[in-house]
Amino acid sequence: MDGTATPITKSAAAKIVKRNFLEALKSNDFGKLKAILIQRQIDVDTVFEVEDENMVLASYKQGYWLPSYKLKSSWATGLHLSVLFGHVECLLVLLDHNATINCRPNGKTPLHVACEMANLDCVKILCDHGAKLNCYSLSGHTALHFCTTPSSILCAKQLVWRGKRRADLKGDLTRNFSRAEC
Structure with a gap:
């Protein structure tokens, strides 16, 4: 070894x-994340291929056949x-660096x-930063369609409330009352 790198x-x-x-x-190290973004070493909307065996990140059109290896990983942004992972701090750092809020690299x-x-x-947080409530996934569902468990009832209420409030501000009250009662 001559000591040269x-x-x-x-x-x-x-x-x-x-x-x-x-x-x-993954580790919710928002300080490190912020430092990387400040140094502009990487694009905030970089897409990663990550393990996703439960298909939480993926959305596919029904009726399409996919090989099993395609169902084990998904594409996702930060x-x-x-x-x-439920890392609110990292979410806020990414949004502060203008991450594309409605990006759908794998359909959601x-x-x-x-x-x-x-x-x-x-x-x-996503709604406060302008996420589209009625944006469709690749499988044709809005965010409200993904509120399917008892633990997601508060999320559903939040979406309905925000949708009604936006309509109230636009003067479109009747249409949303009928939507909220369905």
Whole structure:
């Protein structure tokens, strides 16, 4: 060994940054996440391929056949992962760095994932930052359709309330009362 460092390739450096970004998301290290984003080492909307055997992140059109290996992983942005893990701090850091709130790399928006995970805090934050309530997943569902468990009732109420409130502000009251009662 002559003591000289081996130069790292640009592609290897990018992989290291991407891995560090993903580790920061998984461990809720929002300080590290913020530092990476401030240094502009990685795009805030970078898409990751992550393990997703329960298909929380994925949305597929019904009737389409998929090979089993396609059902074991999904594509997701940092917003999706923050919501999946319930990491509110990371979610706020990403939103402060202008992450695309309605991004659907694998068919679902972060709001769809928040509702499926019954994470009321994430639902409120995403709605406060302009998430579209009526954005459809690839399978044709809105966020409200993903509120299917008893633990997600508060998320459903939040979506209905926010939808009614937006309509009230626009003067479209009757249509939303009939929608809320259905």
